[in-house]
Every structure is written in C-alpha cells, then in structure tokens.
Amino acid sequence: MPEVFFIIYLIYGFAFINMGIFSIQDKGKELTNLPLVKSLKYLGYFGILHGTSEWMTMATLTELFMEYEPIIFNVKQVFKVASFAYLMYFGISLLPLKEKRKAYALKVPAIISILWFIGYISLVNYYGLDYHSNNPEYNTIIARYILALPSGLISAIALYMNSKEIKKNKSYLMAKRYFALANIFLVYGILEGLFVCKMDFFPANVINCQLISNTFHIPIQVVKASVGIMINSLLIKVIDTFGWEQKERLKRLEEHRITSEARRKLGIELHDGIIQDLYGVGLKIEYLMKNRENQDLLKQIKNDINSTINKTRKFLSSNTLETIEIEDLNENIQQMISKLNENQEIKLSLNSEYSLNCGRLSSEKSTQIYYIIKEAITNIIKHSQGTEGKINIEAQENFLHIEILDNGIGIGTINHDDKHLGLTSMEARAKRIGGLLNIEAIDSGTKIRLIVPWEG
CATH class of the missing domain: 1.20.1070.10 (Rhodopsin 7-helix transmembrane proteins)
Structure with a gap:
C-alpha cells in the first residue's frame, strides 16, 4: 500500500x-x-x-x-x-x-x-x-x-x-x-x-x-x-x-492596416495627380482670360475647376489625409501635446497603457477619439486656469477607457451654455461612435471620462 x-x-x-x-x-x-x-x-x-x-x-x-x-x-x-x-x-x-x-x-x-x-x-x-x-x-x-x-x-x-x-x-x-x-x-x-x-x-x-x-x-x-x-x-x-x-x-x-494604407496611397495619388492637373488647367484658363474676349465663359470654367478642386480636397480631408488609425492614435496625441507644451504654460502629459491586441477600433472611431481629446485639451488651456493636464488611456477587456484631467477651477464654475467650450461637439462625437462621455468636477479641477466599446 x-x-x-x-x-x-x-x-x-x-x-x-x-x-x-x-x-x-x-x-x-x-x-x-x-x-x-x-x-x-x-x-x-x-x-x-x-x-x-x-x-x-x-x-x-x-x-x-x-x-x-x-x-x-x-x-x-x-x-x-x-x-x-x-x-x-x-x-x-x-x-x-x-x-x-x-x-x-x-x-x-x-x-x-x-x-x-x-x-x-x-x-x-x-x-x-x-x-x-x-x-x-x-x-x-x-x-x-x-x-x-x-x-x-x-x-x-x-x-x-x-x-x-x-x-x-x-x-x-x-x-x-x-x-x-x-x-x-x-x-x-x-x-x-x-x-x-x-x-x-x-x-x-x-x-x-x-x-x-x-x-x-x-x-x-x-x-x-x-x-x-x-x-x-x-x-x-x-x-x-x-x-x-x-x-x-x-x-x-x-488586413485593416493594409486597407487603410491603400486608402492613403489613393489620397496621395489624387492629390498629386488629379488636383495638380486641374490646377494647371486653371492657370492656363487664367492666362486665356487675360488674352480673350469671352472672359465670362472662361471665368465660369475656372470657377467650376476651383469648385472641383475644393470638393476633391474636402473628400481627401474627410476620408484619407486626416484619418487617424488606432495604431497611430498614441503618436498623434503625443505629437499634439509636444507642440502645445512648447507654446503655453500648462504642462500636458500622456499616460497610455493599451495594446492593439486588446481590441479593434475603426479609423472613424479612433479619429473621433482624437478630436474629443483635442477639444478637451483646448478647453483645459483656454478655461481651466490650472497648471497641469493629464490624458490617461487604458485598455479594458470590453472597451477603451480614456480620462482627461486638469487641476484648474473646475467645470462647475463655467457656464455650460457657453458654445466655445465645444461640449456639444464632444458629446456628438462620442455618441456617433457609440461611446459614453461624462464630464464632472472633482476636488481640484475637472475630469472627462470617455468609454468606447471595442468592435467585434
């Protein structure tokens, strides 16, 4: 035994x-x-x-x-x-x-x-x-x-x-x-x-x-x-x-990164090819306007070409050049903070603890997150009267958790109806991506919390 x-x-x-x-x-x-x-x-x-x-x-x-x-x-x-x-x-x-x-x-x-x-x-x-x-x-x-x-x-x-x-x-x-x-x-x-x-x-x-x-x-x-x-x-x-x-x-x-890269290349080709060609045509028409009698027609053609250029630029701006991918979010925020720290007295810092392995977000969502953070930082600089601003990004199992804090006078002392605060814009952006935005006064300053669920 x-x-x-x-x-x-x-x-x-x-x-x-x-x-x-x-x-x-x-x-x-x-x-x-x-x-x-x-x-x-x-x-x-x-x-x-x-x-x-x-x-x-x-x-x-x-x-x-x-x-x-x-x-x-x-x-x-x-x-x-x-x-x-x-x-x-x-x-x-x-x-x-x-x-x-x-x-x-x-x-x-x-x-x-x-x-x-x-x-x-x-x-x-x-x-x-x-x-x-x-x-x-x-x-x-x-x-x-x-x-x-x-x-x-x-x-x-x-x-x-x-x-x-x-x-x-x-x-x-x-x-x-x-x-x-x-x-x-x-x-x-x-x-x-x-x-x-x-x-x-x-x-x-x-x-x-x-x-x-x-x-x-x-x-x-x-x-x-x-x-x-x-x-x-x-x-x-x-x-x-x-x-x-x-x-x-x-x-x-x-696969998502490859698709995004293809879109970026398309944008560059449009910008360097079509827009430049249209711009060249516009210069030629401008020259003809100075030497031809039918200037009204030429002026109309030139306006149409300029309108096409503006529409193309707007398309590029909204779909390619200004889009921020999730893998670039940290770098873009850090670049923005570094530039702002050079030109104003409030010290801004980023603490980011997330990995691409945690979850996936579309370029639209990561772009909206970037602009929500940008608007929040702008408010800190313009209205907080504080000395410090912090951006904390942390990946949870089901969502991306973002906090923006300052040690200023607090949101409670500011008129919520003041349009220049951009609160309405921030709330609209958060709603557009299915996120939850909460703004509250804390003991010394203001805390903005944004929760964005991961995509499947």
Whole structure:
C-alpha cells in the first residue's frame, strides 16, 4: 500500500509543479493583455509550492529520512500555507474590483499567513517539533478552513465572472473553458479545504477524508491528483485558445492596416495627380482670360475647376489625409501635446497603457477619439486656469477607457451654455461612435471620462 501512495503523491506533485512551471513561463506579447495571464504568476507559485509539499509527503513514505521527519513535516506545512495564500492572490487579482479595493484585498492572504506562522512557531517552540503532526487542529482550522477553502472559492468566482465577460465578446469556446476551469477550482477548494482528517469537532467530524474513501472506495489523494491534472490540462487549453483568437484578431488588424494604407496611397495619388492637373488647367484658363474676349465663359470654367478642386480636397480631408488609425492614435496625441507644451504654460502629459491586441477600433472611431481629446485639451488651456493636464488611456477587456484631467477651477464654475467650450461637439462625437462621455468636477479641477466599446 505505501508503494501505491508513493505513486499517487508522485503524480499529484508532478501535476501541480508542471502547472506552476507552465504558469510562470512567458506567454508572448499577444497574450499579455489577458487578465488570466497577468495573474498566472500567482498560480505558478501556488502550483510549485503545493506540488513540492506533496513530494515531501512522498519522501516520508520512503522512510529514508525518518530522523528528519519532524523537520520535513513542518517545512511541508509552511509550503502548503504559502501555496494556499498564492492561490488566494490569484483569485483576488482576477476579481473585477476597483484598484483601491483590490489593493486592500490583496493584503488579506499575507495577513492570514503571517498570523498563522506566528501561531505555528509559537506552538512549536512551546511544545516541540512533533506538536503539529500529533495535533492537527491548528492547521486544519487556519490553513484549511480559513485559507484553502476561501482560496478555491474566490478563484472559482473570479473565473466565473471572467467567463461571463468573455462570453459577451462572443468568445464562446474561451468562455466555456473558463467556466470549466472555475468548476475545477471549486472542486479543489472543497476537497482541500473541507475534506480533512477526521477530528472531534464540526465539520471535521462529519466532512472528512474517510467520507470520500467510504463513499467512492478510493483514497482522496487519487481524487486530488485527478483534479490537479484537470487544472493543468484546462489551463493549457485556455491559453492555447486565447492565443489562437488573438492571432486571428491580429490578422484582421493587419488586413485593416493594409486597407487603410491603400486608402492613403489613393489620397496621395489624387492629390498629386488629379488636383495638380486641374490646377494647371486653371492657370492656363487664367492666362486665356487675360488674352480673350469671352472672359465670362472662361471665368465660369475656372470657377467650376476651383469648385472641383475644393470638393476633391474636402473628400481627401474627410476620408484619407486626416484619418487617424488606432495604431497611430498614441503618436498623434503625443505629437499634439509636444507642440502645445512648447507654446503655453500648462504642462500636458500622456499616460497610455493599451495594446492593439486588446481590441479593434475603426479609423472613424479612433479619429473621433482624437478630436474629443483635442477639444478637451483646448478647453483645459483656454478655461481651466490650472497648471497641469493629464490624458490617461487604458485598455479594458470590453472597451477603451480614456480620462482627461486638469487641476484648474473646475467645470462647475463655467457656464455650460457657453458654445466655445465645444461640449456639444464632444458629446456628438462620442455618441456617433457609440461611446459614453461624462464630464464632472472633482476636488481640484475637472475630469472627462470617455468609454468606447471595442468592435467585434
């Protein structure tokens, strides 16, 4: 029987260590914006620590290190608690919380772990190294009920919530695999957090390892090992699926870029070819007007040609030359800010954290975003009476989030009916691209927030 458990713990530990190594490996630029990938480092530490602790159990089964068993047991407990803490980090980091709340929530695993460690070491110092192996109540209550169980539940809830958001983007296969991964973490949390050794207090006297063995006639370690293998397998599938979807998205972006480039070339050809030819004809007619008697007809022809030139220029302006693609948005805003910083006293800055991998926006939408930001900056310079203006651009999973802030007198002190503010124009542009524009006074200044959903 010990040989069987040796193999079980070997597979169990390997599954989690393998998952941990996979999780902390670089996933490539096309995957860096997936929230799961950003949180994978915590899952990686969890897997490596948890798998190592199971291999420590495996080592004790060999009876080769009997004189070191108390030390191995205590180190194993430290590794397990640390692994549960990292799993809780993973779950909390995936939750769609505001940054301030998330920062506070992320302190919880560390606080619980530190309190557990203080209590653990105090009991070892007072009663000796064998205390916890003979009296598992302390570890069961804190490590299992307070850390392991909530860690699994939080991770499952976070993955469920992410699954719903991904489903809204019509990534049904991805959402399905997230949902499956959430179910597995839920099972893991229940197994690791509730099914403990049988003890004389509730719920350990009712829900324990013996209940699994008696009901299904298999050791609970086999079930846990199976869960570890399923987590590993599903995690790899989720990353592979996302990688494929991102490659398809990048392919569409490249096609869009090629189309835009063709339009630009068309504009240049029109400008350098047709307009220049028309302009030359106009000069010839102007010459004839000075030397011919029928000047009224020639004047009419010249006016018609000038009208055609103006219409062509207007077409180029609205369709090619002034269009801003999403990949050029950052550069255009930065150029605008740099020029403005040279000629006025308000210091303008851009903080942009978005990648083309996050989503796609048409040239029309990115152009309207640019002019909304431009109008907002113009208002800051003309009316804010402040010293600083900030533009923050951040990519969220479903939309592009833009904030323009200043430290001036605030929008509340300005007449909203004043047409020169361009508020009506900004609202019209936002509405045209399906965006949400909100302008509000803050403690010191004004905040303009623009949310533009990604296109499918």
